[in-house]
Amino acid sequence: MAPALLTAVVVTLWIGVANKSIQLSRAPDDYPLRALTACIACIAAMFTLGLPSVSGVLDRFATGLHSLTINLGIMTAVYFLLAFFTYTVRGPAAQRRVRLEALLLLAALAVVTTTWSIAPLAVQTAPASTAVGDDPHATVFVLAVLGYLGYVHSQTLWWCVGFIRVTRVARLRHGLIMICLAVVTYLAAELTKSALAIAQLVDALPQPTVETINSTYVALIGVGTLIFVVGVSYSAFAGMLAAAAIWRAHRRQYRExxxxxxxxxxxxxxxxxxxxxxxxxxxxxxxxxxxxxxxxxxxxxxxxxxxxxxxxxxxxxxxxxxxxxxxxxxxxxxxxxxxxxxxxxxxxxxxxxxxxxxxxxxxxxxxxxxxxxxxxxxxxxxxxxxxxxxxxxxxxxxxxxxxx
Structure with missing residues (x-):
């Protein structure tokens, strides 16, 4: 991802974290809000680790550790997104389902971590890089990560479409539509990268085509993340704008x-x-x-x-x-x-x-x-x-x- 685009994504994400943290401070027992705040915080932290000035910090402890951490963090983030929708639909009774989903997450994290730990040094350094795409360890790593992400995103898309159909609040509907667009973008990116990983393993594509497909994947991830953050924050920001109008009216009427x-x-x-x-x-x-x-x-x-x-x-x-x-x-x-x-x-x-x-x-x-x-x-x-x-x-x- 281009440094300018990555920086814009990171700044937008941390603004979203601040926005949700303020809401959470006002409703600390809100389980869906807890999960959503944790989701955005994980994504913000992982994209921050992807900044060139930050990525080398973890690699001082072990080569490629920052790549592993980013992938594990993104998988954890989508788990919290799934927990958000589960709590939203089922309320506190969803805790059992959320715990079961956590077991699936732990299994996926174990597969990814084990694959990374036994992979050659070149794969550990950049397991999702097209330069090591012909290594089976890299293929298993990529498919494990993207397989779990695709599983969660497909469920998230299903929940979003259902919510859009029943909600009557305009700003909430608009936010959900943007979340749906973001999830569709993520799914497209995951399918693109998965197909590329398999194609590279069997050496079915020339290098220029590989680079083009990989650039498309990176662009889809960046665009999807921006849309996602705007979507989850849209309702709150729209409410804040409406509250500002009421505040100005009350201030003026107070004086008059x-x-x-x-x-x-x-x-x-x-x-x-x-x-x-x-x-x-x-x-x-x-x-x-x-x-x-x-x-x-x-x-x-x-x-x-x-x-x-x-x-x-x-x-x-x-x-x-x-x-x-x-x-x-x-x-x-x-x-x-x-x-x-x-x-x-x-x-x-x-x-x-x-x-x-x-x-x-x-x-x-x-x-x-x-x-x-x-x-x-x-x-x-x-x-x-x-x-x-x-x-x-x-x-x-x-x-x-x-x-x-």
Missing amino acids: LQPLWSALHEAFPDLALSRLETRPWYKLFGQHGTHRRFYRRMIEIRDGLVQLAPYYDRAAMANMEAELRRAGRSDADIADITRMTMITAALRAKATDAPVAAAEPMVIDGGHDLDSDARSLVRIARRMRDHRPSGGSTPDSSSISAAP
Whole structure:
């Protein structure tokens, strides 16, 4: 494999390892995630050993040891991939099946290691090299490794196709499709190399053809690995992008709710929830802190609106709605303006302790969740900000951390 392509594969793999490790730290008892993380970590470690600057380290202990280690590591990696799909389908009850598959792995590893240990030095140095393809030890080594890989990849492809048929989550389906493409690429590479090993043993191909077929095999492995890492990380990265959009929306809404929150907080200071400083320090920053501040502010606003119930004058607002409708205002503008006016009037009545006799609870023009209510309350807060008298007592916020 070309050094540039190999380096790109290694970097991509370690990014995938970091991504899965973060997920695993949040769900350490997730058996499928454990297996998938171990799989990517094995692949990343083995491709790292293939770097020219690293490959010679193991050979200082024994000639060709890095080649043996890489092959054993890749076989272990695909075992963990099979364990991932087995756990995903059968849950914790799959442990017996996973252990049985481990026995098959150990048998294959034993065959590969024994063949390598009794092979000539030239084969030990590079058992998969086309230069030693006519040696039976090299042929057995290659067929043992690729035979086990093909067995696991064929089962993996079967599971992937089944998952694609039943999944309804778009980003998960896209990730599975990419994993299927990667596995098909791996199978094509394994069939290519196996056919080449047999052909070289019987001396059925000229050397230029051998080199061409071997280059095709190497290219298929590199492309398949890149596709595989993208596939297993696609769902997580897509989810992170979606979470980033929600984080930005909550951050913006938090700031825009400031005028409404300040007015209600001044009227009902006892409704303030516990301070953020009581939480662990890592919750105060990043997305966790932003979401918590946003939901905290929303809850305090809604509590304040409920406490204002005795001061809402629905009859007075009905007259305003009629005037706005005669003026040709849209239904959305009428709802926002009347609610803003109702809240402002209720706050003034609360300040003078003058409840309205025919008060009714205020209805927020939202949905059945907090985020839809937030969109309605943000529109009200904007109108309060635009209609706030200069020099008023309602403070503004230029930072998400300026107020609790």
